[in-house]
Amino acid sequence: MTVSEPSSNQSARDRAYEWVRDQIISGTLPAGRFLDEAWISESVGTSRTPVREAFHRLNSERFIDLLPRRGAQVRSVTTRELEEVYASRRLIEGHAARALCTVGAGAPVKLPALATAMEDAGREQDWFTVAKLDREFHRAIVDAHGNSVLVELYDALRSRQQRVAVRALQIRPQRVPEIDAQHRAIVAALADNDTELVTTLLNEHLRPIPEILAALD
Known part of the structure; x- marks a missing residue:
């Protein structure tokens, strides 16, 4: 770690x-x-x-x-906390991603390197680093939108976002390859400025997993 x-x-x-x-x-x-x-x-x-x-x-x-x-x-990470963090992220990240596609901005240049670094950390099962890099990946999308208020709101989630991510990875480490594939798909959709697809991908990516929710009860 x-x-x-x-x-x-x-x-x-x-x-x-x-x-x-x-x-x-x-x-x-x-x-x-x-x-x-x-x-x-x-x-x-x-x-x-x-x-x-x-x-x-x-x-x-x-x-x-x-x-x-x-x-x-x-304190324990609760199902309600996980669901609320994911819901907040869907609102902020989804808005930022759609705005980038609308203006034809493409994918932020940092994303491919961050996706690769996450894959490397995932192979080592270094969940703390994976969660840190995951946050940097998604924050790069929010930051590229250029709305300073949204960035401040997103940064307020930082610590809880990372803790929820680590706990989810500890419960379901077998999801790592799926998460990696989703990140690559999000990068591709942003690169193509595909508003509908990136929205679908983010909603799926930030969907609470029933097996993880059950483990938190």
Whole structure:
């Protein structure tokens, strides 16, 4: 798993937040686990106060629950969360893709390389990296549309989008070849400026899988 490297100008709170977030996304900190402030402080190299501040942000983003007298506990990915993340993505990505086709913009130049990198990571079963690259692939479509408000809305989904993706891959790793094929088809449809086809492909690609939903119940 490749996690985020801290930058020199990050605050201690941000470092703690990103470290815990990435450990939860990857599954290293599984659902149900209670988080020890002292252990996280030592792991991140900071005091407990930034860790507590990070916990409040993680709680607001529904990564953890703060339980009175018990501490911070990692939340499970629920069926409702998965369905809502996918529904939000269909709205934003579908709009961006249709707009690109309408103006004849073609496929963003980054997409083929990102698709190849995802395929390589998938063969290694590095789900954290696959999810990160998947987000970059789809964000490139939204970014190419050029609507800054939609980009901001899409970026707000980032952490939950990656966690949902990792959890889905852990449940159904055999879907990886199908996902890879869908990405290639989306690139081709954008290259052809085929509005109807790219809409169909994205809707299929971002459709919750019943077997995955059942595993989350």
